[in-house]
Amino acid sequence: MEHQVFHDLSLKSSQLFQMDHLFQTSSYSIIFETKNISGKLRFQENPKQLIRIKANGEMDAFECPAAQVRRKCELLGDWFQNRNINMPIYGAVVLAFPKQLVELAPKKTKIFFPSQLPSFIRTFPQEKKPLGNLKSIAQELAAHHQPYIPEPICQAYDIPRDDILTGVKCQKCVTLGMKKIKRSWACGKCGHHDQYAHIPTIIEWYLVVGENMTNKDCRNFLHVDMKTATRILQSMELLGTGGKRNRTYQIDFKRYLQKSTKFDCIED
Ligand SMILES: [Zn+2]
Numbered sequence: 001m002e003h004q005v006f007h008d009l010s011l012k013s014s015q016l017f018q019m020d021h022l023f024q025t026s027s028y029s030i031i032f033e034t035k036n037i038s039g040k041l042r043f044q045e046n047p048k049q050l051i052r053i054k055a056n057g058e059m060d061a062f063e064c065p066a067a068q069v070r071r072k073c074e075l076l077g078d079w080f081q082n083r084n085i086n087m088p089i090y091g092a093v094v095l096a097f098p099k100q101l102v103e104l105a106p107k108k109t110k111i112f113f114p115s116q117l118p119s120f121i122r123t124f125p126q127e128k129k130p131l132g133n134l135k136s137i138a139q140e141l142a143a144h145h146q147p148y149i150p151e152p153i154c155q156a157y158d159i160p161r162d163d164i165l166t167g168v169k170c171q172k173c174v175t176l177g178m179k180k181i182k183r184s185w186a187c188g189k190c191g192h193h194d195q196y197a198h199i200p201t202i203i204e205w206y207l208v209v210g211e212n213m214t215n216k217d218c219r220n221f222l223h224v225d226m227k228t229a230t231r232i233l234q235s236m237e238l239l240g241t242g243g244k245r246n247r248t249y250q251i252d253f254k255r256y257l258q259k260s261t262k263f264d265c266i267e268d
Contacts, residue, residue, distance in 0.1 A: 001025050001126050004138045010146040013078040017071070021094075023121065024138060026130035029089045030121070031076060033069040036096035037062065043106040053103070065093045066106035083140060087131040092120065147239060147252030153208045161209055166221045168201045170194070180224050198222055198232050203251070212248035213238075 006022040021032040035050075042051040048064040069091035076089050092110040094117065095102070105111050112120060154161055167176035170187035171194060178185040178197050185197035205213060205221050218229040233240075238249040 001124070001128075002134055004134060006138075006141060009141060011076070011079050011141070011144055012146055013075045013082065015075065016146060017075045019072055019076070022076075022141070024134065024141065025124075025128075026132055026134040026137070027128040028087055028124065028131075029076065029080075030124075031069055031072050031089065031091045032094050032117075033065050033072070033091065034094045034096055035065050038097065038100075040101040040103050041095075042103040043111075044104065045107060064106070066109035066111070069093055069109060079144075085132050085137060147250060149211050149250060150207070150253065152206065152210050154210065164208055166223065168197050168222050169204070171197065171200065177223065180222075180228055199236065202232070202236060206251045206253070212241075212250060214246075214248050 003023060003025045006019070006024065008018065008020065009022050010016060010018040019031050020034040023030040023032065037050070037052050039055070040053040042053065043064060043066055044051055048067045050062040050064050052060045052062065054060075073089045073091045080087065080089070090110075092112060093106070094112050094114060096114065098113050098115065100113070102111065110120065153159065154164065165176055168178040168180075168185055169176055170178050170190060170192050172192040173187060173190040175187060175189040178187050178194070181193075184193050184195040186193050201222060202213075202218070205217070209221070210217070213233070215226060215229045215233065218224070218233055219226060222229065222232065224232070233249050236249075236251075238251055240247055240249050242248050
């Protein structure tokens, strides 16, 4: 059956929810929640919890992935309903470790190892009546993906922004305040040159200071002029919102950290 698979898809209905994998056809959806927890697993029903028993007998409790995936099915159902899409949504839990021991499996939710997935998908009827247009549903899903932005430390712990030390960090001697030189950055202390030194500094700003970086924020944090700040912000594949004057930039951490490509150095 024609289908499309999405990985790490985050959508917003009544709340933000993230799906590890979504298998989408024109007549049904399957949400897969992936777990890679070592040890023996017990899916406890009452209260709903996942208990992990380590080899030394130590036990930890986690939120039940079966309950998690059921909640995501409901949230995706709401998201579809708001768009007049009506189709059944199924959920399953995938255990990443093929040798995982499961002491007690969940009652209502399917649980698999990755190798069992193709045969699970084949249990669904091949020629079901289409309940929607796969192409337009897939486009709609992709268009509404919400970037993953963790709450910056200053915001989470009420720390004033002015308390944060600024300057581009030298990755060699950890001194702050590398100087911008032609096509690179130079450390005044150890003499190290690094054309990509601004990248970890910008990422750090998003983790520590704020979600929306303006040109002025960039200037102040990296100690550069307006032109250089503009070039840096444009070179980093950030998400831009707002007009020319009040433009702010956001970072999608998941996409950013998954990227293995090298970024261009800034042209001067
Ligand atoms: Zn240095």
